[in-house]
Amino acid sequence: MKLISATANPHKYKEMKQIMAGKVEILPRPSEIPEVIEDAPDLLGNACLKAQAVVKATGMPAIADDTGLEVEALNGEPGVLSARYAGPDAQSEDNIQKLLGELSNVTVDKRGAQFRTVIVVLWPDKTYVTAEGIVSGKIALSPRGNLGFGYDSIFLPSEVAGRTFGEISDSEKNKISHRSRALTEISRVLLSIS
Numbered sequence: 001m002k003l004i005s006a007t008a009n010p011h012k013y014k015e016m017k018q019i020m021a022g023k024v025e026i027l028p029r030p031s032e033i034p035e036v037i038e039d040a041p042d043l044l045g046n047a048c049l050k051a052q053a054v055v056k057a058t059g060m061p062a063i064a065d066d067t068g069l070e071v072e073a074l075n076g077e078p079g080v081l082s083a084r085y086a087g088p089d090a091q092s093e094d095n096i097q098k099l100l101g102e103l104s105n106v107t108v109d110k111r112g113a114q115f116r117t118v119i120v121v122l123w124p125d126k127t128y129v130t131a132e133g134i135v136s137g138k139i140a141l142s143p144r145g146n147l148g149f150g151y152d153s154i155f156l157p158s159e160v161a162g163r164t165f166g167e168i169s170d171s172e173k174n175k176i177s178h179r180s181r182a183l184t185e186i187s188r189v190l191l192s193i194s
């Protein structure tokens with residue numbers, strides 16, 4: 001099976017290809033497809049918007065991911081707003097600084113958080129399947145490590161003692177990440193319907 005990736009983020013595309021290797025062929029998003037405004041109220045809605053744009057432009061089935069970082073002490077924020085937490089044109093460093101600022105008075109034991117990824121595979125006939133993946137952890141007191149992307153340098157996954165996602169290799173991240181869990185689940189669904 002061949003799916004066109006709806007992500008414009010090269011880090012996400014790399015992870016998706018690594019995780020799906022040997023299961024589903026993931027082709028890159030054609031660069032001429034215009035940027036999608038991700039203004040749906042939830043992750044599933046945003047993933048559908050991205051998948052729809054690719055299906056419309058290519059006439060091929062698409063796979064889209066939308067991810068949010070949900071912080072307990074902030075009642076689940078930034079969540080669906082994770083990409084533009086510090087403003088509409090925010091870079092990852094800005095989002096990280098804003099989040100650390102919001103948590104400046106929150107002690108280590110109350111810094112629980114999770115990444116949630118929703119994956120959608122959409123076909124031109126409008127049928128679709130979806131899956132979700134979560135990884136639990138904590139928000140670090142300051143950024144550590146320069147691997148990965150986005151919020152990786154401040155996320156301490158529970159399954160890796162004392163290291164952020166920014167301090168572990170792609171293959172270590174891919175064993176436990178929200179994205180790999182969602183993609184593993186969607187692979188199972190795709191196998192069951194093929």
Ligand code: IMP
Nearest residue numbers: 065066067068082083092149150151152
């Ligand atoms: P989106 O799914 O591309 O909209 O991502 C939402 C926000 O979460 C962006 O700021 C991304 O950089 C960040 N993000 C998405 N996936 C990951 C991840 O695996 N690790 C760290 N940050 C991520």
